[in-house]
Amino acid sequence: MAATPSMSPHQQLDAIILAGGEGRRVGGRDKGLLDWQGKPLIAWVIECIAPQVKQVYISANRNIEAYAAFGYAVHTDQSNDFRGPLAGIAACAAHCSSDWVLVVPCDCPALPNELAEKLLATAVSESLEASYAVDEARAHFLCAVFQKQALEGLKTRLQGDDLSVKGWLKTLRCKPTAFAGMKDAFLNLNTLESKRR
Numbered sequence: 001m002a003a004t005p006s007m008s009p010h011q012q013l014d015a016i017i018l019a020g021g022e023g024r025r026v027g028g029r030d031k032g033l034l035d036w037q038g039k040p041l042i043a044w045v046i047e048c049i050a051p052q053v054k055q056v057y058i059s060a061n062r063n064i065e066a067y068a069a070f071g072y073a074v075h076t077d078q079s080n081d082f083r084g085p086l087a088g089i090a091a092c093a094a095h096c097s098s099d100w101v102l103v104v105p106c107d108c109p110a111l112p113n114e115l116a117e118k119l120l121a122t123a124v125s126e127s128l129e130a131s132y133a134v135d136e137a138r139a140h141f142l143c144a145v146f147q148k149q150a151l152e153g154l155k156t157r158l159q160g161d162d163l164s165v166k167g168w169l170k171t172l173r174c175k176p177t178a179f180a181g182m183k184d185a186f187l188n189l190n191t192l193e194s195k196r197r
């Protein structure tokens, strides 16, 4: 079904939560399962994102059973060499059935409740293939919605050298969505130091 602004986001969107990284900055630990304020980081993300979408998919490469215990499908990357977030998106996208896909990392535990709605509104109203979040401080290329069809190009992209998310977004019809004054919502706990603060 084609997305229209009148449909609520959860009717037309699946979500991929990326938790398949090496976590070098957290001593090689599995970041999504690290405790933050009494819960694993990914539990905060699931709690915020699940009500915003039709289906959640978790991208993980270790501790698969622990991730599956959250009650959503878990998919591993096609290769086991940690090729980066694009590999996780590609692996989960193959299972998504909605026309649009929200992508978020597992280490942003305070994401906005209106993340999906606002990103999708930009993408649909401007006929884009993707839209990513920006706050007053910076862009968040991994907090983004994509047309499912646009994710098919990832198979080819993964065979090349540039596996940066930013580089790939440049190849798509893509614009940012502003989350003005919401810097705290994009808190990114990707180091042990940031988790302690």
Ligand SMILES: Nc1nc2c(ncn2[C@@H]2O[C@H](COP(=O)(O)OP(=O)(O)OP(=O)(O)O)[C@@H](O)[C@H]2O)c(=O)[nH]1
Residues within 6 Å of the ligand: 018, 019, 020, 021, 022, 023, 024, 025, 026, 031, 059, 060, 061, 077, 081, 082, 083, 084, 085, 087, 088, 089, 104, 105, 106, 107, 142, 190
């Ligand atoms: N599926 C999958 N996800 C990844 C991979 N690399 C990073 N991610 C995810 O992409 C998001 C951003 O990753 P980074 O923080 O840049 O990388 P990281 O491996 O988690 O951590 P560092 O090794 O410290 O950079 C996180 O949610 C990661 O779980 C990968 O190879 N496969």
